[in-house]
Amino acid sequence: MRHLGTLDTEAKARRFHDYLLSQKIASRVDPADGVWDLWVIEEDDVPRARAALEEFRNDPSSPELEKQVAQGQALRVARQKQALEAVRRRLEVRRRPAILGAGHLPITFFLITISVVVTLMITLDNNDYGLITDFTIASFEPAGNDRIRFYTDLREIRGGEIWRLVTPIFVHYDAFHLLFNMYWTYIFGAMLEPRLRSWRFLVMVLFLAVFSNLAEFYVKIPPLVFDKDPTFGGMSGVDFGLFGFIWIKGRLEPRLGIGLPDLTVYLMLGFLFLCLTGIFGPIANTAHFAGFLLGCGLAAMRPLTRRRPAR
Template sequence: MRMIGNLEGEARARTFGDYLYALGIDNQVEVEKDDSWAVWIHNEEHLDKAKSLLVQYMQNPEEPRFRATAAAAEDRREQKRKEQIAYEKRLKERRHLFRPLTTYGFGPLTFILICASVVVFIFSKGGDNKQAIMDLFITRFEIVGGYIHWQAGLPEIRHGEVWRLITPMLIHFGFLHIFFNMLWLRDLGSMIEGRQSSLTLAILIVVFAAGSNLGQYLASSPDFGGMSGVVYGLMGYIWIRGKRDPGSGLYLHNSTVVMMIIWFFLCLSGMIGNIANTAHAVGLIMGISWGYLSSLRHR
């Protein structure tokens, strides 16, 4: 905000302020001393135009065009007030978003993914029987003498088994692994389906799963699985999209984001055990990027 000059008397200052406001130039007039009023311009892009108009006004403050804009300025203020009320209403709705989730239950795609993950978990005996689900890993491998052996270059995918890019997300090792991933998927996935669409969620999941799985494979080995990379992708997307585009209806409380970030770094530290940290990181980066880029069209 920059000051462009002073005017004598409140009436003159407010008349000029109304004139600028009616032209779309946001401003503020403030008394300083001895009935001298400062004129402040909010946006520096309007400085030159506002200064030119101030010179014209000071030369002939009684010119009709300056006094004929009070009604237009008030109309614009009323419109701004309505927009602010609508914005605050949307913000309030976002803060109570997790309660309405129970009214429409699971999103259909979210429900299908949870069921598929549970079926794979049971079929693989909690992830212990890897041979039974080898077609879901990003590439085939075998463990001999405690070492993992696989053919480099993802030959199965190159020969048409493209589902392997995303199906590792259905594999989980242990009850806590699948339990917490499904809890997060239920909330985040259902939110996106309820506020946007199942198609949007499907696209996000395919992209986040493929990206995080490839990242984890390149960083370690094909012996990994879980929905965590997708969950972090969805979290990053909702977090940034909601902050930059409140009208989207997406919202994550700051405490939720902080908790997820703390967990991310705990896993990264090695204190939690063997974790697919690269999948987490790639998913989070992709989600944040997608949330930011998609919000640009709605600002």
């Protein structure tokens, strides 16, 4: 930091500070024995700042200078608002409980509890063609040679068993599958449910569940095959939808305080595409991509509607 000079009044010093700000020169103003000291933060800016000070002293009320001062004032006010907003967000995060419990996240904990209970019930049933078929999108039974038999027209749902559009998200086939999905359900639920309110969060989860389940039933990737199969299950389609919503919403509306660390984004996107290789075995890739794309779309809808010109 280099001392630039002095001005005799605070008003002049503040105006010159704003003038330097409009020239992208960082400076500081301090009172000192009846005058105001001017400091330049960056050494490389000193020559330009000296020339600006000479110009300011020669004609402090020129129209062009007044224009630059006004621009600097506007920039300073905008930066102050941004700084205050950043402080407000940090305080809000600090006031929020570090680990939110069921009282703060009723829907999130409901999803986790039902998933654990259903998975335990299916495990105790030895994963036979019994209890599990009450939760899949279509009931199925063995047909010999590792084949299954089921109604491809979703007859059970058409007959009134509407819950089958959602309940596959509660079916998990092993402990790792369950723990992995429940971890992300809690992480993303803790970010979204308090902000959206529980009923909006529930509506989003239902949309993601129905869309990803239907997509997985009708389409398989990779490769792109239209082959109906009701044996899938898991919360990952919903989790990827919540991830997509948080990621895009954080990009489009950062003032909401919703966002993810870059490492989490890379991890989720990497896992999304790594599953396509088959390294993890049979994976509901279509549900992943369907939920992810729907979540991104839901996040983009509100900002897009805001940009429409008013009639």
